[in-house]
Amino acid sequence: MNVILIAVIVLGGIGLVAALILFLAAKKFAVHEDERIGKVAEVLPQANCGGCGFPGCSGFAGACVKAADKGSLEGLLCPVGGQPVMEKVADILGMKAEASAPKVAVVRCNGTCESRPRIAEFDGAQSCRVQQMLGSGETACAFGCLGCGDCVAACQFDAIRMNPETGLPEVDEEKCTACGACSKACPRGVIEIRLKGLKNRRVVVLCNNKDKGAQTRKACSVGCIACQKCVKVCKFEAITVDQNLAYIDAEKCKLCRKCEEECPQNAIHAFNFPPRKSPVSPLPASPKGEETGSSEKKAVNTVPETTKEAPAPQATNNQQ
Secondary structure: OOHHHHHHHHHHHHHHHHHHHHHHHHHHHOOOOOOHHHHOOOHHHOOOOOOOOOOOOHHHHHHHHHHHHHHHOOOOOOOHHHHHHHHHHHHHHHHOOOOOOOOEEEEEOOOOOOOOEOOOOOOOOHHHHHHHOOOOOOOOOOOOOOOOOOHHHOOOOOOOOOOOOOOOEEEEOOOOOOOOOHHHHOOOEEEEEEEHHHHOOOOOOOOOOOOOOHHHHHHOOOOOOOHHHHHOOOOOEEEEEEEEEEEEEEOOOOOOOHHHHHHHOOOOEEEEOOOOOOOOOOOOOOHHHHHHHHHHHHHHHHHHHHHHHOOOEEEEEEOO
């Protein structure tokens, strides 16, 4: 009995001493978190998508507090919440939210099943990353969309889906938050987070192929061949060609769409523009005979009846 009692007392003493040591250590090495971080985290959407560039919403909240201590929130944006959420964050931190241009995910590939035929059949895991690791995929283009839908699986907002007819992903602009998850999931970098543009209108080169023109044409009938016709027609220096691929700077582009008309491969596409007005065709010319006849008829019809000369009166016998 005494042995059991002694063991209980010893163990209790050890536990009490250990608890006291832990308590003192916690007080000594305590990390005090700024209460503003919790307030900022409350107004964030808690999507934890990483589109802001930080590990989750809590990491973004901490970055906002640190930036506020330095005097500016420039460069910080929650892509899911957008400008309304950033205004709430700025109010909590006593700052002014800077206006940011909305963005959207753009699939820079137009190689449909018709324009980019298959040359092989992949019989394995339906994953773009797996196909990229094992080879160039099912088509001859080593830069285009692989079509397995890794981007669809990565999207938390159901903003992207695969089109079974074209074999390409399509982005729903209303649902897209430009978090960048689909762009990170694409092993070929086909998806770009791009400015929406004025009235959601934008002009984009829907090609990611960096091969030379002849090789690009063999792989895809609508691929960019780096002919530089778009560069020459652009008056705003918004288009550059690098590594055999044209690229349009969204900040410099004035949406004139001249490059779209000039592209011989139809690789440049304009989004959300009204349909072009068809030019008015001139009336067909009529044959010469008909023109002469009609002009004579018009001349006859235009002569008024009152201008016709009256018959001269006959002389009477008295005058004779």
